[in-house]
Amino acid sequence: MIDLDVLATAIKAWGRELGFADVRIADADLAASEPGFxxxxxxxxxxxxxxxxxxxxxxxxxxxxxxxxxxx
Known part of the structure; x- marks a missing residue:
């Protein structure tokens, strides 16, 4: 089973290595944004x-x- 905390830490580290100033992981529930989009x-x-x-x-x-x- 994948440890999601370890995966998130790795993704953020890769982002920084690629030069991103900040890397965040967000919930994919965008229902509230749908009418505006x-x-x-x-x-x-x-x-x-x-x-x-x-x-x-x-x-x-x-x-x-x-x-x-x-x-x-």
Whole structure:
């Protein structure tokens, strides 16, 4: 079984080694952000980043995009 604390520590260390100033791991529950994200897309704020709209609601429901996702 994977020790999630050890994994998180390793991910953060790798991020620092790559030059990131800060590395954080967040819950993947974005339900509260979905209406704002949908409005943001509808207003065209994603510009030429077509991939932002390509998966529709899966952008705010990561487990539908990658099954089993619980954090990012």
């Amino acid at each position: 949908e409005a943001w897309l509808a207003q065209g704020f994603h510009g030429e980043m077509d991939y932002m709209a390509a998966h529709g609601s899966k952008r705010t429901r990561p487990a539908e995009l990658v099954p089993g996702t619980s954090s990012a």
